[in-house]
Amino acid sequence: MKNKLVLNSIKRVALLGIVGFAVQLHAEILVILPETGPMSRAGLTIKQGILNASQASKNEIPLKFVNSDQIPIKTILKKEVNKKTEMIIGPLARPDVEVLVSTKPKIPVLALNEVYQSDKNVWQFSLSKNDDALALLDFIQNDKVTKLYIVREKGTETESINFLNALFSNFSGEVDPIDEMPKVIGRNEGILLLGTNNWLSSIPRLQEKRIYTQAIAIEEQKTLPKGMKFCDVPAIYEKEWKEVVKANKELPKSLAYQRLYAFGGDAWYIAQKFVLDPQIKTLSFNGRTGKIKIEGNRVERIPQCFERSKANLVPLYMFFERSKDVK
Incomplete structure (x- = not known):
């Protein structure tokens, strides 16, 4: 009986692995960030944080980056969202987040700023x-x-x-x-x-x-x-975040941009969790930017x-x- 239970557990783990792999093959995360213009340095730093966290992860879900500079959000959504799009990260600018929320997106969105408006499919995450x-x-x-x-x-x-x-x-x-x-x-x-x-x-x-x-x-x-x-992003001061430490050594940045780099890493982690398990309702983890707690579509960040x-x-x-x- 005990051996049968162990075997069933192994089968369940294997099945979950197969499902996760299948999701990766058919899923895509659309990332909307400014890569030119006045917010480009912030956008590119967040992008690098997302890319490095994705590369360090075993769940390398394809990423599709779109430059949001001087392009209306509604235009980007109409042009870039397709059948493979399972999740959206971004946009970054507050006015763009407001417009996105007003569209009431059918696809889950992890917006990278906070606004007064809300929608059941939009999680608002920021370095507030x-x-x-x-x-x-x-x-x-x-x-x-x-x-x-x-x-x-x-x-x-x-x-x-x-x-x-x-x-x-x-x-x-x-x-x-x-x-x-x-x-x-x-x-x-x-x-x-x-x-x-x-x-x-x-x-x-x-x-x-x-x-x-x-x-x-x-x-x-x-x-x-x-x-x-004082309270701040823990990845700047704690060496456990190896890809953050490595990136800052290879291309030193001011602390303000190190925070944004860590922010990108946490954004990736949250997004891939929702893609791999669309039914997830709660999430809690010790992230690069602090302790992250998600319940419903509310995101709370507690800095270290x-x-x-x-x-x-x-x-x-x-x-x-x-x-x-x-x-």
């Missing part, structure tokens, strides 16, 4: 500043901070406006924007510093507890003040947070989930 802010807010509140001072470098305010709005909307304590660093802070007070890495390094006598910053202040080969916490120790960056982990309704 809101995600970074909410992840950091978990640690601010876990540090029992009830009053948060905010100091911003003059001339850089626009770069942190979305991050601040997300924080203001969700922080239950008091927020106090100030122009200069406070000399002393209380036991349940913290400081959020928003500016460039050079500006952070120039601030004298920084305390070593309850100090926070945004990921845009991080620069390669430049250290942060001891004790500072870090704290600067004396010698290096230490990953931080929470013992609770931010969204109780997501499994």
